[in-house]
Amino acid sequence: MxxxxxxxxxxxxxxxxxxxxxxxxxxxxxxxxxxxxxxxxxxxxxxxxxxxxxxxxxxxxxxxxxxxxxxxxxxxxxxxxxxxxxxxxxxxxxxxxxxxxxxxxxxxxxxxxxxxxxxxxxxxxxxxxxxxxxxxxxxxxxxxxxxxxxxxxxxxxxxxxxxxxxxxxxxxxxxxxxxxxxxxxxxxxxxxxxxxxxxxxxxxxxxxxxxxxxxxxxxxxxxxxxxxxxxxxxxxxxxxILSVPTQDKIDFRAACFCHKSIVDIGFVCSVCLSIFCQPVPVCSTCRTKFPFKTLQRLNASRPMPPSSNSNSARPRTDTPQLRTISSSELALSSGPMNGMTTTAPVGGLAGGSIVNKREPSTNGKIHEPPEAR
Amino acid sequence: MSIAKPYTYAENTTPGSTIPHTLLPFLQSQSQNTLTRLYQKPSSCLSIFRLLGSLERQLIMNLLWLESAIPASTMAAWVVRDGKKYYDEALATLFRLHILPTSTVKLALNPTFKTSFRQAITGSGSSGSFGVPAEKEDKHPPFSVESLDGYALERWETILHYMVSSGTGQHPTRPSQGVLFLLERSGLMASIRGSPLQITSAGFQFLLHSPHAQLWDLLLQYLHMAEERQMDLVEVLSFLFMLSTMQLGREYSIENLGVSQKAMLEDLRDYGLIYQRRPSSKRFSPTRLSTTLTSSSPPLPTSTGTSSGPKEGFIVLETNYRIYAYTDNPLQTSVLNLFVALKYRFPNLVVGSITRDSVKKALSNGISADQIISYLISHAHPQMRKNNPLLPVTVQDQIRLWELEKNRLKSQEGYLYTAFASQADYEFVLNYAKELDVVLWENTAKRCFFGSLDGHANIRGFIERRTSGSTS
Missing domain, CATH: 3.40.50.410 (von Willebrand factor, type A domain)
Known part of the structure; x- marks a missing residue:
């Protein structure tokens, strides 16, 4: 009725x-x-x-x-x-x-x-x-x-x-x-x-x-x-009954929390899922400290640092790879930029999580939740 | 008379399955010429648009601002596969209303409808079809909204109360002659051999409808009557539609009305749709009954009269069949009395119970169990709305069972065939009758069966042919 x-x-x-x-x-x-x-x-x-x-x-x-x-x-x-x-x-x-x-x-x-x-x-x-x-x-x-x-x-x-x-x-x-x-x-x-x-x-x-x-x-x-x-x-x-047009292609990129710029590849805090455009020693949201070694490794594997200074001389890893890191460490996803379709590693914000229909690029997993100790 | 909505436990929310408005079949039966003349008024277009189902409305809107016809396949491409049925129905409705000219290839709105409806949406044009307001007058300030509501309520309840108390020995206020004539013509009341008017079974059903449906039922009868009274149907309809787009609490001038429309003023005053200070007044105010004609909001703000109780919903029904009605309104008490055995009356409360006898009485008056249940649902007290399901299931089922009781016996005319000479004979004839599908009952042990009336000639001929064939 x-x-x-x-x-x-x-x-x-x-x-x-x-x-x-x-x-x-x-x-x-x-x-x-x-x-x-x-x-x-x-x-x-x-x-x-x-x-x-x-x-x-x-x-x-x-x-x-x-x-x-x-x-x-x-x-x-x-x-x-x-x-x-x-x-x-x-x-x-x-x-x-x-x-x-x-x-x-x-x-x-x-x-x-x-x-x-x-x-x-x-x-x-x-x-x-x-x-x-x-x-x-x-x-x-x-x-x-x-x-x-x-x-x-x-x-x-x-x-x-x-x-x-x-x-x-x-x-x-x-x-x-x-x-x-x-x-x-x-x-x-x-x-x-x-x-x-x-x-x-x-x-x-x-x-x-x-x-x-x-x-x-x-x-x-x-x-x-x-x-x-x-x-x-x-x-x-x-x-x-009468359908309305929907998008066939959706840009799922997120903005980082530190510089508010839209990122193709981001770094996600494994505790609170905050997004950063570069590896940071301390999460600005939840104050979690990340080990120095992880930071180094992450910096080393970044495809193209936006403001390359100290890391520019380091050789880039050719094959993009994903590291699964134990809790309280920063997770990383790196991969080639696929233009519009590249999906940023996006976690959830308070109150919900983004359901991503598209496979997040070719690199597989982005972020692993902290394991129970 | 519209058919009461069948009651379902869970409300059906399928988007396309809408119950069309009572007026639409009437409009569909009109000639294309009449409808096209009607569509010349922007207010009529707007009101008809509002009476349509939501899918029809969207289709009209999709086509409204297009300058040229579009291929039907283009529009059909928007339809989801499951919705095809609803889409076709919606198109058929629009074809019948001549809003869309019948064509299977191209879709475009009727040009008259398109022009007027565009004017209605943009507020342009100079037809004055939304009512010409009367000049302000200092001597008589316009009637307030509250007093208009009170006036409309009094008029409307007079009609209903007259209907419900006819034949009970009470003598409520008689409505005007025009109203009585309409009630008689519409078959809601009838006079048997010159006796005073008595309510009919259609009238009893009418009383249990929602006020909105009642209003349209009466207006529909009025439209049928207008045709016979040689009134211009287009003028009558467009006046009703104009009223439905007017603003409550304003006065409008009668200067621009046509002859038939001026003649309608008196009738509509009797029904409580409009208010005029004096019958000869040059101005009128629409009441809430008329301004809500094309909406589904309740036409009158309160129907419990001066009661201190809640505005809508006053019935509490318990699982023990007891009914508590918080009302002091004589009309509502009388309506309840149709199917409830009333026990006590207090200043603001009526207590009764639903019994087998009281429901049987209602059923014999032509009221159906569904109507009783839907009346109880629509007038349930807000406290009852916490319950799920709203009415106690036992009471609902019992009312339905009492109705079934009435239909326990079904009579059918026919012939009983007995005294077959042999079992073979019996089976032979029985098989023949079964092939014709006329057997209503059979008993092999007693070698007899009962066939319906229309199969008798064939069976008889068959038996005669057989007996004559075997003897010769």
Missing amino acids: DNLRGSHLSLVIDMSPMQWHLSGEGPPTNAYPLTLDAFLSQLLAFLNSHVASKDENTLAVFGAFPGRSVMLYSSTDPAPNQQNINANSFPPFELVDSNIIRRISEEMEDLGEPEEEAPCALVGALTKALCHINRITLATSTTVNNPSGGPNSTNLPDPRILILSVSPDLSTSYIPIMNSIFSAQKLKVTIDVCQIYGSDTVFLQQAAHLTGGSYIFLDRRDALLQYLIMAFLSPPSIRK
Whole structure:
């Protein structure tokens, strides 16, 4: 039977003025320019479609502005008693559209013209979206035990998050993004990602993959609305019938904890699974000390140290090999770089672990957990 | 009359298996011309879109912003193999509604529907189909939402209460003549040889439906009647759809309404769908009954009247068949009285028990066991919702068993064939009858069998041919 409850959509919009300016520039650099205005008008049509589909559908919109994130609209807020209504439009649409446009222009004016654009607070917006979903799902599930609960409040309203991103990856945000992904998995929230401008983002690809969402890199920016409707409008229950595009190739690379750079080959602390781009004597996360000998060996076998100084003279081992090291030592995986498909040795972060579908390159095992003594 | 949803212990969540809305079969029976005229109004398109199943909605959305037709195979490529059945059903529904012109090669929306629905989504156009708001008036401030709810509730419960207490000797407030006529026409109430109206078995079933289904049932009857009253069906439908997109607590002007639509005002006022200060007033306000027509949220905020109890769900059912109903609403008490033997009444509580006799009485009124169970489920007290399954299984099963009891005997007309001369004779005829598949009962020891009525001519002819053949 039809799901009587609506579905919830939380939208996270990347509002970096710089990237939108670039996106709006025409050929030759950009074959399909998309200005912020054109984007917003197509976006509102998409949001109206979501609101139109079911009276119970709920919507929340978050904006990621440089340096801060704000909630632009939430359908759970009490509707202000607007006085003028238009005979040609459905009142709820009017409410959504006018509120979002008003809030965006307010926020844009507040930004002013800083010398240098702060990085976009995408993670902040994503976290707020998760908190919002957590709140509304909690609210519906507690009413079950509450005498004032409604008859239909037993199942959750199919929550999902759609991220519309225009910025490239911000490698400093690796850890918070991964943590958000794990929270989303726990909450059973699907994260969809549409990269509208710029290059593929590694982290958002992983976010979509790990939560069962879909990641689309938009080539034809002039067809944005059609992309949004075909791939992102359908709630998860409909996706079992009308499939949505999924990725066939996912970039699983991680960022190291020490320099926040995306690494092809990393070193994983065998105790706490922190990732480093080079061997370190002491794990910065759990303070585990690694034996000096191990460090030497690891340094010796590194394929190409990023800043080669003392080790550069050492001959490299030709055959990549893996060492399994006893506990409290640093594990190593080394191997040839396979471009995009090379998978970094990725461990888990607090609260979950990354399930890696692709075989982690040709070298076999990456990391062995500490043995019981 | 819609068929009550069959009750299942575990809710079936297969995405495609949706129960279509009551209105859709009616719309599908209309001519293409009528529907195309209906689709000229953006608000009608939006409301019909909301009544459709989720898969149909997604298909419409996929096609809405395309300028040209796309090959059907392209759309079919998106369908998961297991979902093919649902996809084909959804397409068939859209074909029947003429939202998609029938074509097996290319898919494109009906141009009228496409234009109007695009206008609805973008809020453009100048059709004014979402209702023209009335000028603000200082003398009479608009009716508050609470008072509108109260008004709608009073109107609606008057109708239901009149139905449930007909024939019980009570004399509740009579609804208006138009409502009575509608109740009689729809077969919910009937008058036997000039006597006052009596509730029929369809009426009893109607009382146990959800308020939303009741509302649509009545409106559907109204639509059938509108056709006979020479009202313009398109105007009637688009007015209902317009009401469903209006905002609660606002006043709208009647200036832009058509002739049939102005005539409808009076009827809808009687049903509690709209409120007008005076019958001649130039403005009207939709009530919650009309603004929730296309949603599945409960049409009225409270149906327990002035009771201090919880807003939804008031029935506690125990495994010993006792029922505690926290209500002081005479309507709900009367509905419960249909299948419960009431014992005590307190200011806010009614206590009774489900007995064999009380259920038998309900069954003889035409109410089915499933309807009783689904009524108990949908009105269960929030405390009951902690239980899994919600209702005590013993009570559920017993109610079903009592229903089966009623169906214990099944009569069938037919002929008994006896006194065969020999066992061979008997078996020969019996085999012939079995081939015809008309044997209902047989007893070899007594050499007799019972055949159904329609097989008699053949068997008789067969026996006659045999006896005449053996004697000659």
